[in-house]
Amino acid sequence: MPHILITSGPTREYLDPVRFLTNGSSGRMGRALAAAALRSGCEVTVVSGPVEIAYPPQAEVIPVVSTAQMLAACQAVFPHCDGLIAVAAPCDYRPLEVRPQKIAKTGRPLHLELVETPDIVVALAEGKRGQWIVAFALETKDRRLRAAQKLHRKRCDLIVANGPSAMHGPDTEVEVLDPQGQVVAQLSGPKEEVALGIFKLIRQRLMKSP
Amino acid sequence: MPHILITSGPTREYLDPVRFLTNGSSGRMGRALAAAALRSGCEVTVVSGPVEIAYPPQAEVIPVVSTAQMLAACQAVFPHCDGLIAVAAPCDYRPLEVRPQKIAKTGRPLHLELVETPDIVVALAEGKRGQWIVAFALETKDRRLRAAQKLHRKRCDLIVANGPSAMHGPDTEVEVLDPQGQVVAQLSGPKEEVALGIFKLIRQRLMKSP
Numbered sequence: 001m002p003h004i005l006i007t008s009g010p011t012r013e014y015l016d017p018v019r020f021l022t023n024g025s026s027g028r029m030g031r032a033l034a035a036a037a038l039r040s041g042c043e044v045t046v047v048s049g050p051v052e053i054a055y056p057p058q059a060e061v062i063p064v065v066s067t068a069q070m071l072a073a074c075q076a077v078f079p080h081c082d083g084l085i086a087v088a089a090p091c092d093y094r095p096l097e098v099r100p101q102k103i104a105k106t107g108r109p110l111h112l113e114l115v116e117t118p119d120i121v122v123a124l125a126e127g128k129r130g131q132w133i134v135a136f137a138l139e140t141k142d143r144r145l146r147a148a149q150k151l152h153r154k155r156c157d158l159i160v161a162n163g164p165s166a167m168h169g170p171d172t173e174v175e176v177l178d179p180q181g182q183v184v185a186q187l188s189g190p191k192e193e194v195a196l197g198i199f200k201l202i203r204q205r206l207m208k209s210p
Numbered sequence: 211m212p213h214i215l216i217t218s219g220p221t222r223e224y225l226d227p228v229r230f231l232t233n234g235s236s237g238r239m240g241r242a243l244a245a246a247a248l249r250s251g252c253e254v255t256v257v258s259g260p261v262e263i264a265y266p267p268q269a270e271v272i273p274v275v276s277t278a279q280m281l282a283a284c285q286a287v288f289p290h291c292d293g294l295i296a297v298a299a300p301c302d303y304r305p306l307e308v309r310p311q312k313i314a315k316t317g318r319p320l321h322l323e324l325v326e327t328p329d330i331v332v333a334l335a336e337g338k339r340g341q342w343i344v345a346f347a348l349e350t351k352d353r354r355l356r357a358a359q360k361l362h363r364k365r366c367d368l369i370v371a372n373g374p375s376a377m378h379g380p381d382t383e384v385e386v387l388d389p390q391g392q393v394v395a396q397l398s399g400p401k402e403e404v405a406l407g408i409f410k411l412i413r414q415r416l417m418k419s420p
Contacts, residue, residue: 110323
């Protein structure tokens with residue numbers, strides 16, 4: 001039974017015990033992809049940041065908070081998997097300093113120094129041994145070009161390009177690009193249907209027939 | 211019929227179209243207080259930041275995203291209300307500059323300048339004409355002292371002090387302080403029960419008997 005790792009949801013990078021940086025990812029696309037993979041008879045592990053939605057009960061779910069925690073959880077699971085679908089929106093900057101107490105307001109501006117978090121897909125691609133990787137790219141500008149660049153930099157087999165409007169709602173609109181930069185699919189509609197379309201492509205192009 | 215304004219949930223302060231500062235407020239305590247007020251026969255307006263929970267259908271809900279939007283919505287409603295329960299956790303810093311496109315990673319640190327957002331309770335207290343105000347204070351240190359200071363600065367009638375552990379879960383633990391700095395109640399348990407306890411205090415101490 002193929003074992004698929006899915007990263008899902010946002011991560012959080014805390015400034016202090018209360019405030020954090022994040023994004024509006026809801027985990028809905030990750031849930032839809034987990035359901036599509038389970039329907040195809042795959043074993044599914046979801047490494048998920050904090051979300052309010054519930055994943056399919058047949059999936060193994062590993063909850064994490066920060067990007068570093070998401071990476072560590074993935075590094076433990078990925079060697080045992082056949083492929084990765086990286087649909088999470090990990091917070092890619094973290095405050096250099098995390099204050100142990102809630103920062104009290106002073107009336108003055110607060111200077112925050114942010115540093116980049118590790119790129120989960122890049123890190124997993126470095127250690128891959130025959131596994132396929134499908135990543136999502138969220139872009140607000142030059143979507144197709146930037147997604148193609150990400151596919152190469154992150155050594156993916158397919159990349160799914162979408163925009164911020166897809167981040168929270170029930171519907172989405174995506175383009176799937178292959179390593180030649182070709183748009184191999186344009187899918188739109190409810191996330192459940194788009195996930196079935198993406199998973200069909202994965203099965204056809206990346207999964208060995210039994 | 212008394213009309214009560216409840217602020218609830220977190221707010222978001224965006225850096226760019228994807229990333230934002232926020233906190234883990236879920237809106238559950240706001241929902242519980244709305245239900246308690248409705249049960250007492252009050253009319254309820256909830257001004258809420260982005261949450262996944264659903265408020266009681268009998269409450270009027272005004273959804274907002276940022277702290278400035280929350281303040282503007284409250285300023286429109288509060289003059290027609292008898293009292294305010296400020297349980298929202300508005301983001302109290304915002305990026306000075308909001309980038310129109312997603313900030314691309316460069317490998318270098320990102321300096322972010324944050325400025326304070328307006329304090330919603332202070333702003334509403336300035337314009338109050340006989341309305342009562344109950345605010346929540348989330349503190350990680352010197353909880354009782356800081357809550358008492360906030361009560362005075364924000365000209366509240368009661369203040370409910372809690373900690374970050376209360377922010378997301380089903381349960382909470384609070385202390386209610388009066389303007390003399392006296393702890394008038396210590397309540398813990400499911401948020402629905404704690405909300406009933408808080409609302410009972412509001413009825414006894416702040417609401418005119420019909």
